[in-house]
Amino acid sequence: MDDNADTHSALKLPNIIYRPDLQSRRQRGLFALLAGVGWLIWLYLFLPLSTLLGWAFGSERFQAYVIDGHEHSWSSLMIYAVTVVLAGAALLIWAFYNYRRFRNADRRRPPSPLTTERLATSFGVDEAQVARLQQGRVATLYHDAEGHIIDIEMRSTPHRENGER
Incomplete structure (x- = not known):
């Protein structure tokens, strides 16, 4: 028995099968919750960078013009907050609409196998030429x-330049 072959077969990893339809609604919800918490933690790591960028680009101007300014008041800040909430709600409604519309449609199907006929049609040549190209080792195509x-132009060996062997 070949020990090398046994080692190679023992190291082969199984294929990953992704089938969310086999999960219960509770399992999918828990996974979504954990993914959301993970994203929030990941975004939290960027807070120092956002603070540094805000300081570099003058975030104190927001305080001066929106909050402390006499011509502006908290009501203008509330208008900004309501606008942001409405925009977020519109995006959530759009996402929910798309989820409901496409929840049972699997549009990610693999393409059908490429036949010699389809390949010939794609390149504008006949099937005999495609078969010849598939069997040949080196080909030069002129356009x-x-x-x-x-x-x-079909060749049995690669074309060498500069006297290479």
């Missing part, structure tokens, strides 16, 4: 000004 294939 016209529009990018269509006008000639195919």
